[in-house]
Amino acid sequence: MIIDLSGKTALVTGSTQGIGYAIAAGLARSGATVLVNGRTDASVGAAIERLTAEVVDGTFVAAPADVGTESGSRSLTDAHPRVDILVNNLGIFGAQPALEIDDDEWRRYFEINVLAAVRLIRAYLPSMKDAGWGRVLSIASDSAVVVPTEMIHYGMTKTALLSVSRGFAKDAAGSGVTVNSVMAGPTHTGGVETFVRELVGDDLPWDEAQHEFMVKYRPQSLIQRLIEPEEIANMVVYLSSPLASATTGGALRVDGGYVDSILP
Known part of the structure; x- marks a missing residue:
């Protein structure tokens, strides 16, 4: 299977470390120009230095912005008004007793884990539809359907991402743009x-x-x-490619069989 993303530009949010970093590397290995995103110039610069050493032929562009905020998202889309591939990877998580999660914390999780993705989809999907090609991917979690008792607020946001992806896939119907979510399992x-x-x-x-x-x-x-981050990245790279042209509106699992279901 040959995946060639030459000529495509990809934005991966939260790509200075972890799963996002692995996705940025995987997309670059397949030929995409990758916009590396983090909150600060320093974190993005350090990540690009590491990525350039790992992917010697890769092309990386700094795209610092706090996309968990409305103003940060706007600054990013103003600087980079068009992309071919959008990977909404940014997310926060943490353990907290269910009855101790206050309103502000519920709002914070929703703002960063859900609204950040919605804003960027809203910004980039129209030009993808106009071009007749595009890929939108949001990194969800097994916690979307197997909600952990120790982080209900996190599980709620990942469930929401499944709905967001399915809904925007319908909006993009017939346009040549696919919209999917990737349900990552417990990842190292x-x-x-x-x-x-x-x-x-x-x-x-x-x-x-x-x-x-x-x-x-x-x-x-x-x-x-x-699961190793590269294993999540492999699915994202495939879904970002022309080879996945008939896969849209889906919640694809890379969960190590964690979700007890025979459906994807």
């Missing part, structure tokens, strides 16, 4: 390492801590390990 990132430590403690070696986390908090996983 720096943030997740911190999260795992919060739940199982700092005393265990990492391999044992990861195993205890999966057994105790994510026992449904069929691969019984954390």
